Amino acid sequence: MFPKKARRIVLIDTRFQLRLAGAFLVLQVILTWLFGFGLYLFMDSELKTGLASAHASYRSLEQMLLPIVLVLAAFSLALSTAMVTGFVVILSHRIAGPLFRFRTVLEDLASRRLPTHTQLRPDDQLVEVATSLGRAVDTLASDLSALHAAAAELRQAAAPLQNSALDAAVARLDQTLASWQCSS
Numbered sequence: 001m002f003p004k005k006a007r008r009i010v011l012i013d014t015r016f017q018l019r020l021a022g023a024f025l026v027l028q029v030i031l032t033w034l035f036g037f038g039l040y041l042f043m044d045s046e047l048k049t050g051l052a053s054a055h056a057s058y059r060s061l062e063q064m065l066l067p068i069v070l071v072l073a074a075f076s077l078a079l080s081t082a083m084v085t086g087f088v089v090i091l092s093h094r095i096a097g098p099l100f101r102f103r104t105v106l107e108d109l110a111s112r113r114l115p116t117h118t119q120l121r122p123d124d125q126l127v128e129v130a131t132s133l134g135r136a137v138d139t140l141a142s143d144l145s146a147l148h149a150a151a152a153e154l155r156q157a158a159a160p161l162q163n164s165a166l167d168a169a170v171a172r173l174d175q176t177l178a179s180w181q182c183s184s
Helices: 014-052 061-110 127-161 164-178
Strands: none
Touching (some): 127 164
16 A cells, blocks of 8 residues: 655645635625624614613513524524525536536547537636647547558558458558547
């Protein structure tokens, strides 16, 4: 067994990861502010109502605050759950979309189809990886084209020799090259 090495890279894509962390921090600050503001509004209205009434009897502070804090906490939890879920889904599309594209391209290559579209949307993450993948597909297409030309030259050179082993090897090469196709 190989000993496990601790990873030293904390941020893989520093710009994206820090922007994502900042966005979550901003969301948390907004939710905390909303919770505090709601607590202030409830307390303000409760105290004004109590003071305005000439014969109001105050319960203990704990009895008065507990229902308000529980209601606001439940509301804050529901709101933050909905907002964070929506936020994460929207942001994850920038990562999940490219991963779906990469999987599609790799499945095409595994099926011996040269994909014609490897680009991503402009706002997606992993654009550098998509560019590298596109260059790799272009190189493969260029090499396959060169191999087709070389196989044709080999076929012409082998024709006068009447060598069955050579003819069989050229036929296998032609068959393998013919199995590759350009997808749309």
